[in-house]
Amino acid sequence: MDGKRKRKLSVAIITFNEEKNIGDCIRSVLTFADEIIVLDSFSTDKTKEIATSFPSVRFYEAPFPGHVEQKNKAISYCNNDWILSLDADERANETLQKSILRFLEAEEIHCEGFKIARLTFHLGKWIRYSGWYPQRRYRLFRKESAGWVGENPHDFIELKTGSRGKVMKGDILHYSFTDFSHQINTINQFSSIVAYTRYAKGESFSLLKTILKPLGKFIEIYLFKFGFLDGIPGLWIALASSFSTFLKYAKLYELDKLKLERPSNVRKDYGKK
Incomplete structure (x- = not known):
C-alpha cells in the first residue's frame, strides 16, 4: 500500500449465495482496502471461489444468527483500527474511493465515524427520492467506537456515546434487486x-x-x-x-x-x- 497513508483500513462483507455480486463489490474497494474480510454463511454457489480468488481477501464461514450478529462477527475478524462495512450488493463509487484514499492519507481525523450516502438502482433507474436517497448512515468507523445494532434485518451502525461523526463525500451504489x-x-x-x-x-x-x-x-x-x-x-x-x-x-x-x-x-x- 501507498507509503503516504497514515492508517490502514479493513473492509467487512457478509455473504450468502452472492456469486453475482461479490466480485464487483470486492473490485470496488481494492484501491484502498488493506484487507477484505468476507464472512459467509455456507453458500452453495460460487461465492467462496470468487471471493478467495482475490489475494487481499480473508474468507471465513459461520452459521447465520441474524444480520446484526453476523455483521458484528465480521467486524471482529478485522485486524485494522478502521473498518468499512458493506453488503455484497453494494459498491464504492469513484468519488467515495477518492474520499477514502484522502481519509487514509490525512494527518488528523478528529472523529470516530463517517456517514456515507447510499444510492440504489431499481426498476431501470437510480432512485433519488422515496426515502431511499441519500439515506446517509455510518459505514466507515473506528472499530472500538461503533457496532451494528437495530431490529433484524433493518440494521445500522451506531457510534458509542461521546463519539463524533462526519459526512464523507461519495456514494455507496446499491444494486439491491434484479427486478x-x-x-x-x-x-x-x-x-x-x-x-x-x-x-x-x-x-x-x-x-x-x-x-x-x-x-x-x-x-x-x-x-x-x-x-x-x-x-x-x-x-x-x-x-x-x-x-x-x-x-x-x-x-x-x-x-x-x-x-x-x-x-x-x-x-x-x-x-x-
Whole structure:
C-alpha cells in the first residue's frame, strides 16, 4: 500500500449465495482496502471461489444468527483500527474511493465515524427520492467506537456515546434487486424475519395496526418522501413498502394466534450463535 497513508483500513462483507455480486463489490474497494474480510454463511454457489480468488481477501464461514450478529462477527475478524462495512450488493463509487484514499492519507481525523450516502438502482433507474436517497448512515468507523445494532434485518451502525461523526463525500451504489420479482421475494423474506424477531421479543398481533400501518407507510413514502418524483418506480416502491408493512403484521398473526413455530422462509439456523 501507498507509503503516504497514515492508517490502514479493513473492509467487512457478509455473504450468502452472492456469486453475482461479490466480485464487483470486492473490485470496488481494492484501491484502498488493506484487507477484505468476507464472512459467509455456507453458500452453495460460487461465492467462496470468487471471493478467495482475490489475494487481499480473508474468507471465513459461520452459521447465520441474524444480520446484526453476523455483521458484528465480521467486524471482529478485522485486524485494522478502521473498518468499512458493506453488503455484497453494494459498491464504492469513484468519488467515495477518492474520499477514502484522502481519509487514509490525512494527518488528523478528529472523529470516530463517517456517514456515507447510499444510492440504489431499481426498476431501470437510480432512485433519488422515496426515502431511499441519500439515506446517509455510518459505514466507515473506528472499530472500538461503533457496532451494528437495530431490529433484524433493518440494521445500522451506531457510534458509542461521546463519539463524533462526519459526512464523507461519495456514494455507496446499491444494486439491491434484479427486478420487481426479486424485490417481492426480498420483502417476503425480510417481513418474516421482522415478525419472527418481534414475536420473540413479546409483541402480539394488532388488527388496528394491520389496517392503519400499511396506509400510513404508503402516504409517507409516496407523498412526504416525494416518491412521486421517482415516477412509476416511486409508485411501485410506495406500494411495495405498504405491502411489506402489511406482511409483517399478517405473519405476526400466524405466530401469535395460530402458534406457528416460525415462518417457512426463515432459515433454520437463524438465531443460532
